[in-house]
Amino acid sequence: MDPDAVAKAFVDHYYSTFDANRAGLGNLYQEGSMLTFEGQKIQGSQSIVAKLTSLPFQQCKHNITTVDCQPSGAGGVLVFVSGTLQLAGEQHALKFSQMFHLMPTPQGSFYVLNDIFRLNYA
Amino acid sequence: MDPDAVAKAFVEHYYSTFDANRAGLANLYQEGSMLTFEGQKIQGSQNIVAKLTSLPFQQCKHNITTVDCQPSGSGGMLVFVSGTLQLAGEQHALKFSQVIFSMASASFPFSISRTSMFSYLIDLWLIYCCRC
Numbered sequence: 001m002d003p004d005a006v007a008k009a010f011v012d013h014y015y016s017t018f019d020a021n022r023a024g025l026g027n028l029y030q031e032g033s034m035l036t037f038e039g040q041k042i043q044g045s046q047s048i049v050a051k052l053t054s055l056p057f058q059q060c061k062h063n064i065t066t067v068d069c070q071p072s073g074a075g076g077v078l079v080f081v082s083g084t085l086q087l088a089g090e091q092h093a094l095k096f097s098q099m100f101h102l103m104p105t106p107q108g109s110f111y112v113l114n115d116i117f118r119l120n121y122a
Numbered sequence: 123m124d125p126d127a128v129a130k131a132f133v134e135h136y137y138s139t140f141d142a143n144r145a146g147l148a149n150l151y152q153e154g155s156m157l158t159f160e161g162q163k164i165q166g167s168q169n170i171v172a173k174l175t176s177l178p179f180q181q182c183k184h185n186i187t188t189v190d191c192q193p194s195g196s197g198g199m200l201v202f203v204s205g206t207l208q209l210a211g212e213q214h215a216l217k218f219s220q221v222i223f224s225m226a227s228a229s230f231p232f233s234i235s236r237t238s239m240f241s242y243l244i245d246l247w248l249i250y251c252c253r254c
Contacts, residue, residue: 036190036202068158072223073195080158080221097219099202101194114192116202120217 001104007069007079010102010110015062022052028112035115048115059088077102077110082120095120129191129201132224137184144175181210184218199224 017024029035029045036042042051064083072078079100084093101114139146151157151167157174158164164173186205194200201222206215 034192036192039188039190041192066161068161070156070158070163076195078221078223080219082219097202097204099200099221101200101223114194114200116190116192116200118188118190118202118204118219120204120219 001071001075001077003069003071003077006077006102006110007067010077010079010100011064011067011081014100015064018052019059019061022055023049025049025052029115030111030113033112033115035117037117038119057087061086063093072101075104076113085119125191125193125199129189129199132199132201132222133186133189133203136222137186140174141181141183144177145171147171147174179209183208185215194223 014025014028017028026045026049029048031044033045033048034041034043035048035051037051040051042048062083062085064081066080066082068080070078079102081098081100083096085096086093096117096119098115098117100112102110103113105111136147136150139150148167148171151170153166155167155170156163156165157170159173162173164170184205184207186203188202188204190202192200201224202219203222204217204219207218208215
């Protein structure tokens with residue numbers, strides 16, 4: 001398993017799904033998955049997708065600036081992303097950082113065990 | 123122990139050690155520890171400390187804005203920190219984000235056995251706002 005390849009494929013898939021259809025992120029999380037979104041803690045795939053689909057904007061576009069990854073042990077991959085988030089109708093893009101801890105599934109893919117998202121303010 | 127309290131104590135220890143004496147970070151890392159610093163990958167306590175102590179500034183001060191943490195794996199803790207880094211003599215502080223994956227060890231309450239990813243963010247928002 002090449003962590004860089006896993007990270008790149010995951011990041012491409014995650015943000016394109018987020019931007020096209022947030023509900024489609026459901027199968028990337030499991031019961032024990034955790035999301036901390038701007039300080040708010042949420043657990044479990046259903047609650048996480050409910051949070052993401054209820055965010056107060058319809059359309060958005062993520063532009064990824066940096067992706068760093070490291071193997072985390074037990075076959076997992078840590079991914080650290082920075083970039084900007086452009087909301088439809090907003091003049092300025094928001095800067096964000098997000099980290100994921102991906103764990104392998106028996107089927108040979110990866111799911112998100114840990115997810116932490118923060119906007120970067122001036 | 124409360125994970126948030128552990129994360130908070132760890133963050134305070136890590137950055138106060140970094141700002142006072144970077145060489146003192148050595149016992150937080152082990153052989154299998156990994157640091158990615160601005161895209162550069164480094165492995166092992168000795169190499170990591172060599173990198174941190176060779177950074178091109180003498181004095182610095184980290185100011186922590188946010189700390190998020192989650193349990194991960196068996197006994198592991200993920201900590202996500204954002205803040206600013208003030209270098210002595212520089213007018214503007216640098217913004218940074220750092221992810222630390224920490225595994226508890228018996229001999230020392232915190233040890234970064236796996237991961238520390240460090241990425242500096244230049245403060246583009248501040249530069250933009252100054253031009254308004």
